[in-house]
Amino acid sequence: MPYKLEHQLCFEVYKAANQFTKLYAKILKTFDLTYPQYLVLLALWEKDAQTSSTICEKLNLGIGTLNPVLQKLLEKGWILKQPSPTDKRATMLFLTKKAQQQKQHIEQAILEKLLCFDYLATEGPSLKEKLQRLNEFLLLLNSEESL
């Protein structure tokens, strides 16, 4: 029954995404960051001085979603906004010194907790079953007090 199967796939993705967000929340809490906020920093670490629309495109988010995230990052001193000299509509986003300095520490913290995911990304059968095992594993990680 293809209906059932498809449902399972979408549902597994839904649960996996929620669990990933929770897992990252625990790790990023130390730095007072959420997962979407961290994604913006990731994009800027790869390439500084990007516009809002570029970040939207990379994260597959609308400006209505991105703006409150950027607002938080501004308030907490991770990024800066500067109007573009060439295009008065555009706003350029820059990393602050803090964001540049914390990069290594944040990456390190994530590496320590999530190295185990190598295993999940390479081995096993179908997408749905992989996601199911991913979810089981994430559930375990999320229930651990050690994190």
Added chain:
Amino acid sequence: MPYKLEHQLCFEVYKAANQFTKLYAKILKTFDLTYPQYLVLLALWEKDAQTSSTICEKLNLGIGTLNPVLQKLLEKGWILKQPSPTDKRATMLFLTKKAQQQKQHIEQAILEKLLCFDYLATEGPSLKEKLQRLNEFLLLLNSEESL
């Protein structure tokens, strides 16, 4: 570099979940339902008369998330709440006639749009790459006016 790889996996899941939600939103709009609301109905279609905590467990959501969803379903006449006779703390959730009658139509609407996902769930290499192709495909579907 395991850090990068893991990031990709999580990020792909994140994007896939967002896109699935958008895709379902378009299909379910006809019935004035959102994806989480539909998930609750799915759980109750499988087995009527469940408690809030059972639904929480099945959907992997907290009561703080589920309650506003249930509230909406109540307001729109999809479900009913009855205090359990055996346990005065517990609230039993029931499908209304409307929810029972609409089941087939909703399943039909989803089947029509999402039959194509058979393909994605069975074929191809690693989890990350499967999710990447899933995202490409979802992006295409989400950008189509026909939906």
Added chain:
DNA sequence: ACAGATTACATCGTGTACGATATAATTGAG
């Protein structure tokens, strides 16, 4: 050069999603 279309961004309203906290009912250890 200039009106209309497009683009970049902002804001708003609705709906999740989470953890923390609160309350009432039930359970269980003594």
Added chain:
DNA sequence: CTCAATTATATCGTACACGATGTAATCTGT
């Protein structure tokens, strides 16, 4: 049997996530 721990649910504050709408700047065709 009783009171402390647990369980079921509710509520609150914060933070996305989306589509719709609004506004100003840029681009385009003529």
